[in-house]
């Protein structure tokens with residue numbers, strides 16, 4: 001692959017493998033995403049979706065393969081704050097006395113100095129992010145006092161505040177109501193139009209059809225990957241789910 005072509009991908013994972021204590025969780029997985037693409041990561045529980053995210057962020061080491069972000073190593077991507085990640089579970093003690101504002105400001109830490117004193121630009125980025133998820137009225141509330149859906153929006157705002165070009169979202173729709181679901185879907189389309197690259201996992205097949213340009217079907221390895229219109233077929237979905245067909249409507253053409 002020539003260098004120029006290589007550089008044109010925001011995310012490039014080549015034959016990556018992850019094992020936990022010798023047990024394979026992900027093998028020979030490939031993914032390539034460009035600017036302005038939304039890709040859905042779909043697979044059953046335990047299929048390796050979170051593992052894939054953790055490999056792309058460097059939270060777990062890959063035992064084989066190669067990951068390039070904007071044509072560079074993960075280390076450089078981390079230094080550049082190129083990836084914002086919204087994990088499946090927040091990994092933060094919700095009784096810890098921090099407000100929505102404080103959590104969203106954490107999205108700015110990577111680009112602050114060691115004293116973490118916010119500049120005007122950090123304050124503006126936090127305001128914008130809180131506004132985009134419609135939480136301004138709750139910005140001073142401790143996160144322990146939020147509902148699950150409000151907390152989800154807070155962590156999404158933290159990622160938005162980072163102003164990264166790549167967004168990784170592990171089950172962003174889990175446990176949110178219809179209004180929040182709509183707000184989040186609309187945000188994803190805005191991010192795409194702003195040229196961001198988005199990889200999101202979901203168990204909701206409707207979302208994949210609605211706004212994912214690409215889909216990666218996963219069952220410890222890539223079962224199928226490509227444009228949603230070509231790859232997201234009942235046959236591929238059934239084989240991804242080990243012969244079970246999840247309850248999903250394919251519309252009049254199927």
Ligand SMILES: Nc1ncnc2c1ncn2[C@@H]1O[C@H](COP(=O)(O)OP(=O)(O)OP(=O)(O)O)[C@@H](O)[C@H]1O
Nearest residue numbers: 020021025043044045046047048049050051052088
């Ligand atoms: N830290 C870990 N240590 C050991 N095994 C792990 C660890 N994390 C995940 N696994 C195992 O790796 C496999 C893939 O898990 P992963 O969390 O990536 O699945 P998933 O597709 O995200 O599932 P879900 O839909 O339930 O979130 C599972 O068999 C899981 O038990």
Ligand SMILES: [Mg+2]
Nearest residue numbers: 049050088170
């Ligand atoms: Mg998971």
